[in-house]
Amino acid sequence: MRHQKSGRKLKRTASHRKxxxxxxxxxxxxxxxxxxxxxxxxxxxxxxERLITKAKNAVALETGxxxxxxxxxxxxxxxFLRDRDAVTTLFNDIAPKVAGxxxxxxxxxxxxxxxxDGAEMAVIELVDFNVAGEKAASKPAAKAAAAGSRTKxxxxxxxxxxxxxxxxxxxxxxxxxAAHA
Numbered sequence: 154m155r156h157q158k159s160g161r162k163l164k165r166t167a168s169h170r171k172x173x174x175x176x177x178x179x180x181x182x183x184x185x186x187x188x189x190x191x192x193x194x195x196x197x198x199x200x201x202e203r204l205i206t207k208a209k210n211a212v213a214l215e216t217g218x219x220x221x222x223x224x225x226x227x228x229x230x231x232x233f234l235r236d237r238d239a240v241t242t243l244f245n246d247i248a249p250k251v252a253g254x255x256x257x258x259x260x261x262x263x264x265x266x267x268x269x270d271g272a273e274m275a276v277i278e279l280v281d282f283n284v285a286g287e288k289a290a291s292k293p294a295a296k297a298a299a300a301g302s303r304t305k306x307x308x309x310x311x312x313x314x315x316x317x318x319x320x321x322x323x324x325x326x327x328x329x330x331a332a333h334a
Contacts, residue, residue: 161196174200179239181259182247186278194261194277201277204230205258208248250281 163170177197180187189197211226231240251258257280264274 160199161192163192163196175233175235178204179234179236181277181279182234182239182242183236185282186276188264188274188276190267191261191263191273191275194275197277198259198261200233201259202256204233204243205247205251206256208243209251212244212248213252247279247282254281 163173165173173193174197177187177189177193178201181197181201207226207230211223214223227240227244230243231237234240234243247258260278260280262276262278264276266272267274
């Protein structure tokens with residue numbers, strides 16, 4: 154029995170589990186949203202929330218009377234993540250944006266079962282970074298730009314077509330002259 158044993162083993166050894174959660178966490182900080190299995194997402198949520206809280210508290214200390222970098226918090230986060238870009242993103246982008254939030258920085262949304270092995274899949278994303286909303290907002294703008302370019306292209310195609318029809322009799326006349334010669 155596993156009484157009072159928190160966490161999921163994920164069918165991995167302790168070192169492999171730590172490496173997996175570290176890589177997933179770094180990917181989440183970089184991309185703001187990733188797709189993985191539900192068990193990994195729920196396990197990763199606990200790790201990510203702690204790292205974001207560390208970064209948030211360090212940023213809050215930096216904005217105090219004397220501005221100093223909280224190097225200790227950065228080193229603690231780097232010791233787990235092992236990705237300099239992810240730590241930079243965590244401290245420069247994510248932590249200031251979630252400064253007013255008392256917790257619950259991530260969201261896990263279940264997607265259904267994976268086709269290959271039937272594993273339950275989920276999306277884990279940072280709550281304050283609505284990546285899907287940004288993509289959806291950029292799609293109408295992209296569609297409008299594409300529609301505008303289509304009209305330009307259609308105008309050019311129509312002009313080319315008119316030019317081709319105007320020059321078609323001239324081409325026919327030149328062919329006839331070449332045939333008679």
